[in-house]
Amino acid sequence: MDLDKFKVHGEPLIYGAMISIALATIGILVGLTYFKKWGYLWREWLTTVDHKKIGVMYILAALLMLFRGGVDAMMMRLQTAAPEMKFLDAQHYNEVFTTHGLIMILFMAMPFIIGLMNVIVPLQIGARDVAFPRLNAVSFWLFFMGAMLLNISFVIGGSPDAGWSAYFPLASLEFSPTVGNNYYSLALQISGIGTLITGVNFIVTILKMRAPGMKLMKMPMFTWSVLITNVIIVFAFPVLTVALALMMFDRLFGSQFFTMANGGMDMLWANLFWVWGHPEVYIVILPAFGIYSEIIATFSKKNLYGYTSMVFSMLIISLLSFLVWAHHFYTMGQGVMVNSFFSITTMAIAVPTGVKIFNWLFTLRKGRITFTTPMLYTLAFIPIFTIGGVTGVMLAMASADYQYHNTMFLVAHFHYVLIPGAVFAVIAGFHYWFPKVFGFRLNERLGKHSFWWIVISFNVTFFPLFFLGLMGMTRRMYTYSKETGFGPLNMLSFVGAVGLAIGFVLLVYNIYWSTRYMPRDTTSDPWDGRTLEWATHSPMPVYNFAVVPKVQTRDAFWSAKHDKLPLFEDKITKIHMPSNTGKPFILGVIFFFAGFFLVFSMWIPAIVAGVGILIMLAAMSFDRDHGYYISVDEVNATEKKLMRGETV
């Protein structure tokens, strides 16, 4: 076998990355052994089927990926900070912007949102877990292994380098001969299967496992947004599955789907990619709308304005999200009629989104607003996202788009929607629900410091890009000459990026500081919440609710507190819980190896791994473990301890 193809040559940066990955791995292994934490890790985390722990693992992975993607972003901004920079070469720059996009969308925004979903949705609907807890673990491990597979590409064989959208013919074997785009097709495939399973799981959970009395139109808005998001996942992700499979066939087996000769059609890829890709944008943004709705209602001390219109606007957005994909390539010459159609559907999305913005504003109106950290992110989101939305309508105009297409204007636009729309939301949700999971709040002072760093630096980083785009700077160019005049604005943008980095470091420092010094929250309801997740203890016991709540109003917990509507009337009975299992983790590991072997066209090991996957599936089918019961006495004992503020 030719060992050469595993190696990545040249760059000192890559050697640095290799060394740091090796050191981190050794550090983790030695640490685990030294502190004797292997058993703990296996019992409490790797084999868990508890939705809260799975959610926490998703969020941890997302934070790690945020830093990986953030380092990519810093390298790009540094390379373009001044004309003729020699920091990265063209190839390296291509790899960095490709992995930045992939990681931020698929391995940061998505898992962060799925993590919050996992932690919060079962609590909000008064359930004890998701519908299929073991499958939920499978979802997580497939996502995680997919993410790891993409990450090792940087040091083994080379990263994908044809952009996160991997357009053909550039992404074909002919023009991208390294294994980079093999990693793309396989890593995304593995984590995509995980996401699809999550979609099925949460649709069933929300439709079938709500507490008695919680009609659909009484669900908290975050749960509604998650339901709609998962419907989009179930309809959009199979398209990605097919697109990636065809890409794999083209690259590994020489089929002719996206080739330039023998009847292939390169534009087919662009269509398939964006038929998934545009709904994907709403998959990360709709739950964010849900998070903001919860936060605005809580910190305005009012119920959400226009609940019904909020639900319907999300439904309309989800429908329209499937009808706009061609606006990503107006310039590829599909004719006036097609462009006009997609132009109109794209602009139409601004209407339901506008409805939501006004609903939030009306919720704020005459509210008793408290400016906590999550609320600050929410308030910052509204104007910044509006700038993103308005520039989106500009881009939606097909004829004008010929001017903006593939320029930094576009880059500025989608960062203006995705960062306030998704990143601010997950950070806000993280601060908001942190005490629910860990039993203490994050420090507000540090939180606000990092908020101001992030929000101001964000604008400093991305606002100049609008002008750079209009000046004619295209995206993905790794350097430019002094005469172009792009230098000063790019330098400003780099300064902003440094500020953003400081903001995120402060955020992490806040987690560290708060873990050590913040006092325990003894109320279980630090924000005076409105929905059911605040009705149980913080941190919640493994069974979530000792008694399944009975819901009568939309803001069930608020009504229980202020209108004295009883929530928990039933007696405690024995509780059925699913048992832990290591099989999902093992399945994930085998998927990782199957993917890795396919990347390098190592057929026999790949087949062995494929058989391994089938064996694991059979093992899971033959598993006759139907969970265990927690007795009434045990529940009573746990509840007593939690009442006294002890941890269990």
Added chain:
Amino acid sequence: MKIDASKPLEYSTEENSNKIFGFWVFLGAEIPLFATLFTVFLVMVDRFASGPNGKELFEIGPVLIETFLLLTSSFTIGLAVHAMRLGYKKAMMVFMALTLLMGLGFIGIEITEFVTYVHEGATLQTSGFLSSLFVLLGTHGAHVSFGFLWGTAIMIQLWRQGINPATANKAFIFSLFWHFLDVVWIFIFSFVYLKGLM
């Protein structure tokens, strides 16, 4: 686990009814999957480059046998579920075995077809049309093959444990999957073979 005796065995617990609903949602995801493959095929159908087109390649005989096998197997899996509802373990096992055997026959003919195509010089690499043909048929065939393994695993469990809420649930879900593959095949038969032969 609470068992609700008023419902059929496969729906009798909350977990069971969730699993069936979840599988319907999963089939909801299979529809866009196959719809995308059909779309790709229809886009590619006239892009056969220097290779053969459908009319030159397809033979109606084996395809009719495949259709006959798969449609009949859909009938027998229906009978298996019927026998399950009546509590006849033996009849159920026989009908499931017949279903799987016909599935195996289907896969056998499909593989022979593929081998014939390749011998005639029509390979995955020949043209866009052939790539999309092989991947569409192959995805369906892979589903049938997976169904064969899955069905076998369920039969072993039935044989060992008899008909109980868990095995009934699995067998019922398997029947949904099998019927779905039949529906997909009807589309393949109409839009790939009949249309190609016209």
